[in-house]
Amino acid sequence: MRRNDPDVVVIGAGCAGIAAARALVAAGKSCAVLEAGSRVGGRAHTSGTLGTPFDRGATWLHQAQENPLTAFIGAHIDHDTVRGRHLHLGDRFANRAELAAYERALDVFETAIVEAPPEPDRAVSEVVPQGGPWDATIAHWLGAQINAAELSLISLRDYVAVDLEGPNLLPEEGVGALVARLAEGLPIRLDHAVTHLRWDGPGVVVEGEWGTLRAGAAIVTVSTGVLAAGGLRFTPELPAETLDAIHGLPLGLLTKYGFRTTGGDRLGMAPFHSARRLVERGTRASMSWIFWPFGRDQVFGFVGGAQAWELSRQGLAATEAAARADFAAMFGGEGARLLGPAVIADWGADPLFRGSYTHARPGHHESRAWLARPLAGGRLRFAGEACHSRFAGTVAGAWLSGEAAARGLLDKRGTVADAS
Numbered sequence: 474m475r476r477n478d479p480d481v482v483v484i485g486a487g488c489a490g491i492a493a494a495r496a497l498v499a500a501g502k503s504c505a506v507l508e509a510g511s512r513v514g515g516r517a518h519t520s521g522t523l524g525t526p527f528d529r530g531a532t533w534l535h536q537a538q539e540n541p542l543t544a545f546i547g548a549h550i551d552h553d554t555v556r557g558r559h560l561h562l563g564d565r566f567a568n569r570a571e572l573a574a575y576e577r578a579l580d581v582f583e584t585a586i587v588e589a590p591p592e593p594d595r596a597v598s599e600v601v602p603q604g605g606p607w608d609a610t611i612a613h614w615l616g617a618q619i620n621a622a623e624l625s626l627i628s629l630r631d632y633v634a635v636d637l638e639g640p641n642l643l644p645e646e647g648v649g650a651l652v653a654r655l656a657e658g659l660p661i662r663l664d665h666a667v668t669h670l671r672w673d674g675p676g677v678v679v680e681g682e683w684g685t686l687r688a689g690a691a692i693v694t695v696s697t698g699v700l701a702a703g704g705l706r707f708t709p710e711l712p713a714e715t716l717d718a719i720h721g722l723p724l725g726l727l728t729k730y731g732f733r734t735t736g737g738d739r740l741g742m743a744p745f746h747s748a749r750r751l752v753e754r755g756t757r758a759s760m761s762w763i764f765w766p767f768g769r770d771q772v773f774g775f776v777g778g779a780q781a782w783e784l785s786r787q788g789l790a791a792t793e794a795a796a797r798a799d800f801a802a803m804f805g806g807e808g809a810r811l812l813g814p815a816v817i818a819d820w821g822a823d824p825l826f827r828g829s830y831t832h833a834r835p836g837h838h839e840s841r842a843w844l845a846r847p848l849a850g851g852r853l854r855f856a857g858e859a860c861h862s863r864f865a866g867t868v869a870g871a872w873l874s875g876e877a878a879a880r881g882l883l884d885k886r887g888t889v890a891d892a893s
């Protein structure tokens with residue numbers, strides 16, 4: 474290593490990269506964070522375009538008592554205490570008895586998943602009830618709308634290992650703004666896409682159009698979508714187990730949309746309440762909505778899974794039109810006229826992400842542990858939401874895995890261990 478080379482190069486300034494850099498800097502290590510985009514935060518990004526904060530990506534701090542970001546949060550609300558759920562049945566909203574029946578069916582569904590024998594690992598869809606009046610809606614909700622992929626694509630063991638119970642906190646400033654705050658003062662270089670990483674020498678060498686940088690070690694935090702698409706070349710090639718892990722952890726797609734609303738009509742929905750529509754068996758045309766967060770003139774929601782990928786192929790205008798139509802299906806044309814300008818966050822079309830967050834393919838529940846395994850005697854490490862088993866797919870998992878990768882590079886005296 475030359476005198477000015479950083480101890481560690483971190484690739485990507487999302488949650489994992491920011492957490493890793495903070496841990497390294499706190500230990501007195503030099504590091505350089507190279508970020509391809511022109512902002513920090515990655516899949517945590519708060520937009521101000523609607524006139525009020527709107528998270529384009531990560532929205533809640535799940536499992537708040539154990540979420541490492543809870544320690545940094547400012548004003549917020551525990552969404553579970555005020556959420557009020559509404560289910561539209563096609564011609565009206567479900568009444569209390571119908572909602573209770575739905576909740577009971579949800580319990581049965583979730584119990585079937587948790588109590589299914591873990592071996593052999595298979596798709597979640599293989600162990601859940603089907604055919605009941607609420608089952609298609611529940612499957613759509615737990616699959617496409619929460620996990621960003623249909624239950625037929627998700628490993629049962631991975632699904633069960635991920636633990637995202639409440640409290641679910643909504644930070645008033647937005648998760649993206651919170652994460653950006655935590656990046657302040659770090660040695661981050663924006664617009665520095667890394668295209669090639671060499672790990673055949675004593676340290677690592679990274680290259681991009683901006684030039685070349687040597688370092689003692691590298692932490693790679695780009696999404697598995699970017700890695701699987703060959704967005705970052707490695708010399709030598711990554712081992713077969715690592716490649717297998719990358720391909721075992723595809724990103725699903727959850728497209729988020731936010732609308733500024735106009736006029737004072739609140740459509741009978743209290744702030745923070747949520748609504749979605751019943752899914753008839755065989756269809757998946759249902760999105761989800763959350764109303765007036767923090768009393769703002771804003772509604773936002775999600776479309777996930779195959780439907781989101783299809784809309785992504787059609788373009789932003791198609792997604793916006795589909796969201797407006799979904800809203801109109803619940804509140805009629807009059808209600809839909811409340812929807813003003815929109816922000817559509819399509820993470821699938823963005824080459825810096827290529828999806829929203831990972832699930833493990835059936836049979837690939839060990840991929841997260843494989844991906845997190847250090848290479849090259851420890852000087853090449855992967856981190857990010859894909860590498861965390863319990864909090865996979867979340868800012869918490871990304872953060873903890875970034876910290877773990879940084880800690881793994883520090884020996885007991887706090888120096889970057891000689892991994893050459």
Ligand SMILES: Cc1cc2nc3c(=O)[nH]c(=O)nc-3n(C[C@H](O)[C@H](O)[C@H](O)COP(=O)(O)OP(=O)(O)OC[C@H]3O[C@@H](n4cnc5c(N)ncnc54)[C@H](O)[C@@H]3O)c2cc1C
Pocket residue numbers: 484485486487488489490507508509510513514515516517529530531532533534535665666667668694695696699704705727728729820825826828829830856857858859865866867868869871
């Ligand atoms: C719509 C949506 C809703 C979500 N909701 C929640 C939620 O409510 N709660 C929650 O906890 N999580 C949620 N998530 C997931 C959460 O946002 C992610 O798990 C987390 O932000 C991932 O962080 P990361 O550091 O692993 O990856 P990223 O955020 O993807 O960071 C990787 C960084 O690498 C950069 N990069 C890519 N290629 C290169 C390259 N070649 N060179 C240099 N840099 C590169 C990218 O620009 C990016 O900044 C949501 C995500 C989405 C998309």
